[in-house]
Amino acid sequence: DAEITQSPRHKITETGRQVTLACHQTWNHNNMFWYRQDLGHGLRLIHYSYGVHDTNKGEVSDGYSVSRSNTEDLPLTLESAASSQTSVYFCATKDRQNTEAFFGQGTRLTVV
Amino acid sequence: QKEVEQNSGPLSVPEGAIASLNCTYSDRGSQSFFWYRQYSGKSPELIMSIYSNGDKEDGRFTAQLNKASQYVSLLIRDSQPSDSATYLCAVNSRNYGGATNKLIFGTGTLLAVQP
Numbered sequence: 001d002a003e004i005t006q007s008p009r010h011k012i013t014e015t016g017r018q019v020t021l022a023c024h025q026t027w028n029h030n031n032m033f034w035y036r037q038d039l040g041h042g043l044r045l046i047h048y049s050y051g052v053h054d055t056n057k058g059e060v061s062d063g064y065s066v067s068r069s070n071t072e073d074l075p076l077t078l079e080s081a082a083s084s085q086t087s088v089y090f091c092a093t094k095d096r097q098n099t100e101a102f103f104g105q106g107t108r109l110t111v112v
Numbered sequence: 113q114k115e116v117e118q119n120s121g122p123l124s125v126p127e128g129a130i131a132s133l134n135c136t137y138s139d140r141g142s143q144s145f146f147w148y149r150q151y152s153g154k155s156p157e158l159i160m161s162i163y164s165n166g167d168k169e170d171g172r173f174t175a176q177l178n179k180a181s182q183y184v185s186l187l188i189r190d191s192q193p194s195d196s197a198t199y200l201c202a203v204n205s206r207n208y209g210g211a212t213n214k215l216i217f218g219t220g221t222l223l224a225v226q227p
Contacts, residue, residue, distance in 0.1 A: 031213045040120070042200065042219035043156070050213060058214075090155060094213055098144035098163065098204055101215050103155040 002027040004104035006091050012110045019078040021107050023091030031094040032074040033101065034058075034066065036087040043090065049074055081111045115139060116203050118218035126226050131188040133221050135201030138182070144204040145177060147186045150220065151197045159199075160186065191225045198222050 004025045013019050025032065030051045035043040045058030047066040055066050063085060065077045078085055088108050092101040117136050125131045133147075144163050148156035160175040162168045162184065168175045174187040184203075188195055201218040 033214070035217075040219065042118075043217040045214060045216070048214060092215075094215070097213055100146050100158045100161055101202075103157070106155050 004091055004093055004102060006089075006104035006107050008107060009105065010108045010110075012112060013081050015081055015083060015111055017081050019081050019109065021076045021078075021089055021091075021109070023074050023076070023104060024072055025091075025093045025104075026072065027093050027095070027102065028071060029093035029095050029102075030071065031096075032068070033092045033094070034064070034074065034076045035090045035092065036060065036085075037090060037106075038087050046076065046089075047074075078109075081109075083111050085109065086111045114218075115205065115216045116201055116218040118199075118201050118221050120219055121222040122224050123221055124224045124226060125191050127191060127193060129191050131191045131195065131223055131225070133186040133188075133199050133201075133223065135184045135186075135218055136182055137184070137201075137203045139203070139205065140179070140182060142179075142182075142203045142205070145175070145184045146202040146215065147173075147175060147184075148200040148202060148217075149197045150200060156200055188223075191223075193225045193227050196223055196225050 007022045033048040034046040049068040091104040094101045147160045150156045162175040172189045176185045198220040200220045202215045205214045
């Protein structure tokens with residue numbers, strides 16, 4: 001079965017460190033997304049990609065970056081982790097317009 | 113104004129009752145709408161999708177869409193304690209070029225079904 005794998009599932013890091021969260025999908029979907037989820041804010045879009053070498057900023061992109069070198073992977077990098085980036089991060093993929101998104105299991109990141 | 117708005121709840125209903133969850137959206141041209149269920153500590157999972165005005169039924173779930181009022185709802189009949197979760201409304205966003213592939217989510221409504 002096709003799936004989306006996020007790693008690590010849990011991470012604790014220190015303020016100022018660079019952190020990369022991995023997302024790997026076997027759906028062969030062109031569209032990939034990173035969301036963060038915080039109490040009271042729901043799912044907020046960080047970055048997204050419509051295909052290889054394409055990346056776009058979402059509504060809360062400051063302090064984050066992504067790169068897309070192949071169809072399967074969209075790693076999310078926190079350049080210099082801040083306590084405000086403590087959150088649960090979800091990777092999602094989507095086949096085409098007007099279709100649903102599928103989610104990975106999530107990564108719980110704590111910045112201390 | 114947020115693009116997708118939901119009442120955060122909690123919405124408490126007794127077992128066996130109908131739970132009604134509501135969502136409004138700001139983009140009149142939005143074309144596709146989704147309801148996700150999220151259990152605590154888990155990832156969102158799709159329950160229903162709806163694209164046309166009217167009702168769409170799937171088992172105990174009914175999605176209702178009214179594009180004129182920019183309103184989408186989810187009804188859960190014969191609510192069970194296992195339905196207790198956060199329900200997220202999502203709308204496919206648009207830009208000046210037309211429909212995009214982005215899904216914009218509401219903040220979610222916490223449903224609690226009391227045994």
